Amino acid sequence: MNNQYNSVTYGLLNLSEVRERILQFMEKLPQEKYQIVIGTDSQPKNGSGIDFVTAIVVHRIGTGGIYFWKRIVEVKNMVLRSRIYKEATLSLVAADEFLNVFEKDGITKYDVEIHVDIGNRGETKEMITEIVGMIRGSGFRVKTKPESYGASKVADRHT
Secondary structure, three states, X not given: OOOEEEEOOOEXXXXXXXXXXXXXXXXXXXXXXXXXXXXXXXXXXXXXXXXXXXXXXXXXXXXXXXXXXXXXXXXXXXXXXXXXXXXXXHXXXXXXXXXHHHHHHOOOHHHEEEEXXXXXXXOOHHHHHHHHHHHHHOOOEEEOOOOOHHHHHHHHHHO
């Protein structure tokens, strides 16, 4: 799995370096409340596969945040249902990798929220129960559109 993350501010980082940047960000204002979000979005690339982008977002509630993202290109094309399941799976894998790196910092599954790019409108509405159940069954909180900014806004920015 690709463990190289991009940052507009810090450039290319491995997951350990992402950890250091996140801890520095949170230590600047330790009294503030933070939300940790992981979300994935995808986009077909002119018949030449699918571009998946997974984002790790640390939102300092009310005063901004930072994020890191990584790209995975799937060379085969997929139907929408397969793409959505792959997005959810990539977010779960990234969340597990994130938690392994942050384990000694006291961050747990209860501190991480998975954002999925599905909602009550459009082609993905029939999948909400399945995808939300899959993520909750893995022990994570989950948000769908319009509240799933980690996938539908942040990750989407880079697909």
